[in-house]
Amino acid sequence: DTGVSQDPRHKITKRGQNVTFRCDPISEHNRLYWYRQTLGQGPEFLTYFQNEAQLEKSRLLSDRFSAERPKGSFSTLEIQRTEQGDSAMYLCASSRLVGGSYNEQFFGPGTRLTVL
């Protein structure tokens, strides 16, 4: 396994700009997850995909956020009209079915977003 990769690792933007992050999961992992981690907190679930279908979205995911996984491989997370409160680490994870359960998630290095 080459591991989960995320790009970019760091992003600095001005308030009101749009940003897009990319996540490449471990190959053959059909579930992909997005989490957000603010300073001093544990990661919080945002959304997840099974193949190309987005099956669950947290209420944390406002209408300025959109995530896609068009071909069931990589995923993108876009934030429109960024606000200073969006500054956080965005973590991606992936998992596969083992013994009838998706019970272990493998995390990428994260994208650190700073909104000025």
Added chain:
Amino acid sequence: AQSVTQPDIHITVSEGASLELRCNYSYGATPYLFWYVQSPGQGLQLLLKYFSGDTLVQGIKGFEAEFKRSQSSFNLRKPSVHWSDAAEYFCAALNSGGSNYKLTFGKGTLLTVNP
């Protein structure tokens, strides 16, 4: 509501001393349980996991954790801490039944290791 609690925000130990990080969970049924470690600016690395069976689980880097159903706890231990163990540690839980997609994390415990 499902939750994971790490009562200690920050712990300082001396190198070579033993370590115990506390974790309690509140779930309807016993969840799957995990400990992750995060170095500054990095992602999460899995230290160990508990699904079922033996309540004492061994992980990487010399860490172990003990599941205690009666106390709803899953505490992380290491007999002798190394300076390289300084990092933030997160306990997390996942539903063991249906809808097992969402990891719920505690707020983390920051470990400082004194020489």
